[in-house]
Amino acid sequence: MILEARSVGFRYADGAPVLDDVSFGVTAGRSVALVGESAAGKTTLLRLLLGLRRPTSGTVLFSGRPLPTRHRAAQPFRRQVQTVFQDPYSSLDPRQQVSRIVGEPLRALGFTDQAPRVAAALDAVGLPADAAERYPHEFSGGQRQRIAIARAIAVEPTVLLADEPVSALDVSTKVRIIDLLAELRATRGLTLVMVSHDLAAVASLCDETVVLERGRVVEQGPTREVLGSPRDAYTRRLIASIPRLPS
Numbered sequence: 156m157i158l159e160a161r162s163v164g165f166r167y168a169d170g171a172p173v174l175d176d177v178s179f180g181v182t183a184g185r186s187v188a189l190v191g192e193s194a195a196g197k198t199t200l201l202r203l204l205l206g207l208r209r210p211t212s213g214t215v216l217f218s219g220r221p222l223p224t225r226h227r228a229a230q231p232f233r234r235q236v237q238t239v240f241q242d243p244y245s246s247l248d249p250r251q252q253v254s255r256i257v258g259e260p261l262r263a264l265g266f267t268d269q270a271p272r273v274a275a276a277l278d279a280v281g282l283p284a285d286a287a288e289r290y291p292h293e294f295s296g297g298q299r300q301r302i303a304i305a306r307a308i309a310v311e312p313t314v315l316l317a318d319e320p321v322s323a324l325d326v327s328t329k330v331r332i333i334d335l336l337a338e339l340r341a342t343r344g345l346t347l348v349m350v351s352h353d354l355a356a357v358a359s360l361c362d363e364t365v366v367l368e369r370g371r372v373v374e375q376g377p378t379r380e381v382l383g384s385p386r387d388a389y390t391r392r393l394i395a396s397i398p399r400l401p402s
């Protein structure tokens with residue numbers, strides 16, 4: 156397992172438990188979807204996998220070791236695991252040129268060859284080279300999500316954690332971003348952990364699916380089985396309630 160949650164429990168300082176005894180893992184090069192109703196704890200679980208929060212109980216492991224806590228020790232992990240968030244409008248700083256936005260993780264991790272890496276990342280997501288000198292407002296929603304994906308892959312991570320990466324996009328743009336993520340997975344062997352309400356996106360991108368209900372795993376397994384013949388009543392309700400892309 157490259158990334159694993161082992162019996163993870165979590166509560167925010169001021170609140171009730173959000174995650175309870177959550178266990179799942181993802182093998183290198185594979186992809187896992189986290190699905191569940193609003194407030195099920197999906198984003199919180201991503202934060203724990205990213206090391207932004209520490210579990211109240213249980214452990215998060217990267218390559219079989221608990222996530223590092225000290226800043227210096229965390230550097231290799233930071234390079235290996237990158238993120239893409241839902242909203243390409245608010246997750247990109249409007250005052251910064253695209254080259255600076257995409258180069259941000261490279262700077263944070265002390266890469267010296269930033270310009271060629273930014274150019275390679277923009278090329279990999281299908282943006283023209285001159286995108287580097289432009290600003291986020293000059294791009295469409297789908298292009299902005301490409302910028303966010305370029306930022307995530309610039310340091311050539313092994314794992315991508317994506318929180319609703321296509322839910323702010325219109326249907327045809329959504330399909331193109333799903334195709335891009337699938338291509339990056341195939342060409343780079345990226346491991347993907349994706350939170351999504353969009354079962355079409357889940358079905359096309361994720362090998363495995365984990366279903367969360369109020370912080371507990373109610374079902375997990377191959378996406379084909381979980382979505383195709385769900386065993387749990389909650390999963391069946393979830394599938395019935397979620398709008399689908401026309402196939």
Ligand SMILES: Nc1ncnc2c1ncn2[C@@H]1O[C@H](COP(=O)(O)OP(=O)(O)OP(=O)(O)O)[C@@H](O)[C@H]1O
Nearest residue numbers: 167169170173191192193194195196197198199200
């Ligand atoms: N920073 C925070 N402080 C306190 N409580 C929080 C915080 N972030 C989330 N929560 C609570 O934790 C619970 C789980 O939230 P989380 O965002 O993980 O759910 P989710 O499954 O990602 O939901 P959604 O699909 O709506 O994004 C919710 O009850 C939420 O109100």
